[in-house]
Amino acid sequence: QAQRAYNFNAGPSALPLAVLEKAQRELVDFQGTGMSVMELSHRSAAYEQVHNQAIASLKELMNIPEEYHVLFLQGGASTQFAMIPLNFLSQGKKAGYIMTGSWSEKALKEAKMVGDTYTVASTKETNYNRIPALDELVYEENTAYVHLTSNNTIFGTEWSEFPDTGDIPLIADMSSDILSYGFDVSKFALIYAGAQKNLGPSGVTVVILRPDMLERANTNNVPTMLRYDTHVKNNSLYNTPPTFGIYMLGLVLEWVKEQGGLAAIENMNKEKAALIYDVIDQSGGFYKGHAQKDSRSLMNITFRLASEDLEKQFLAEAKQAGFVGLNGHRSVGGCRASTYNAVPYESCKALSEFMIEFQRKNG
Numbered sequence: 287q288a289q290r291a292y293n294f295n296a297g298p299s300a301l302p303l304a305v306l307e308k309a310q311r312e313l314v315d316f317q318g319t320g321m322s323v324m325e326l327s328h329r330s331a332a333y334e335q336v337h338n339q340a341i342a343s344l345k346e347l348m349n350i351p352e353e354y355h356v357l358f359l360q361g362g363a364s365t366q367f368a369m370i371p372l373n374f375l376s377q378g379k380k381a382g383y384i385m386t387g388s389w390s391e392k393a394l395k396e397a398k399m400v401g402d403t404y405t406v407a408s409t410k411e412t413n414y415n416r417i418p419a420l421d422e423l424v425y426e427e428n429t430a431y432v433h434l435t436s437n438n439t440i441f442g443t444e445w446s447e448f449p450d451t452g453d454i455p456l457i458a459d460m461s462s463d464i465l466s467y468g469f470d471v472s473k474f475a476l477i478y479a480g481a482q483k484n485l486g487p488s489g490v491t492v493v494i495l496r497p498d499m500l501e502r503a504n505t506n507n508v509p510t511m512l513r514y515d516t517h518v519k520n521n522s523l524y525n526t527p528p529t530f531g532i533y534m535l536g537l538v539l540e541w542v543k544e545q546g547g548l549a550a551i552e553n554m555n556k557e558k559a560a561l562i563y564d565v566i567d568q569s570g571g572f573y574k575g576h577a578q579k580d581s582r583s584l585m586n587i588t589f590r591l592a593s594e595d596l597e598k599q600f601l602a603e604a605k606q607a608g609f610v611g612l613n614g615h616r617s618v619g620g621c622r623a624s625t626y627n628a629v630p631y632e633s634c635k636a637l638s639e640f641m642i643e644f645q646r647k648n649g
């Protein structure tokens with residue numbers, strides 16, 4: 287039995303043990319090919335099967351409408367920050383950004399280099415401790431698209447209900463909560479996510495695209511690799527895709543199916559997060575959550591202690607006890623536990639017990 291850490295890393299983060307073990311079993315001889323997936327030609331039938339199966343599994347699990355395209359790109363979610371305006375922010379139009387954290391800021395920064403933008407709503411004033419209410423969202427005329435970040439990895443907030451933007455295409459960065467619950471994909475014109483939290487290893491970026499978006503895409507002066515239509519026309523095989531990462535993604539998707547799909551995964555995520563939020567809420571202020579309760583993330587749980595010294599002590603003792611990745615991001619400080627799909631219930635239970643014990647000794 288492998289010695290596994292209590293891994294609360296924000297990303298790259300825990301992968302299911304069963305997936306790692308399957309990859310290990312298949313590593314040097316993938317399905318009788320006499321080679322690893324890494325050594326297969328990306329034009330071979332064996333690889334094509336891996337590639338198309340991963341697309342089919344994602345469509346099945348997320349209930350993605352048949353006509354939508356699923357792409358496997360590279361360059362991380364950060365490259366999508368630029369590709370989205372390059373393709374969809376045309377002259378005479380403006381892109382609207384809903385600002386809920388550092389990743390929304392980075393997305394907006396790229397769009398500003400391409401064209402006109404505006405802020406639909408922002409919660410920066412309170413250090414991004416909440417998601418704006420739907421009636422705070424104000425859209426301007428001639429909006430090319432509206433962009434939101436569904437889960438704010440750094441601040442620990444998550445949308446619980448998505449806005450209805452009518453005819454305006456809605457685009458979401460779902461890097462840190464894709465595949466953690468079921469929702470209506472058809473509300474979105476484009477969804478993107480770096481794989482390294484809930485989907486698999488880093489190196490693959492998933493894009494889910496409504497086909498009519500291609501009709502409104504800019505084609506002039508957009509380099510080939512940065513055009514969505516290039517990847518749609520070639521089934522993400524215009525150039526060499528990150529084949530091993532896509533294979534791993536496929537294994538993760540099979541694992542999610544075995545868990546019972548997104549409804550079951552969502553229930554497990556709620557139970558896991560509740561273990562830790564309950565300790566925070568019942569600590570009488572010893573632990574203070576950063577996010578407002580109605581905006582809490584099921585994926586990234588951010589909290590502080592009374593002083594930086596106490597936080598240092600907490601983190602040092604947690605490390606001693608085998609917990610990895612609990613340091614908060616420098617822009618929030620404090621602590622963060624990332625409880626993605628593959629983080630086992632037992633890890634969350636162990637952390638909640640550790641937190642209770644730490645408070646008993648230091649409270």
Ligand code: PMP
Pocket residue numbers: 297361362363364365389435437438439440459460461462480481
């Ligand atoms: N968006 C969100 C919400 C993220 O959490 C991250 C990475 N932590 C990114 C974008 C950037 O992703 P990448 O490193 O894949 O470019």
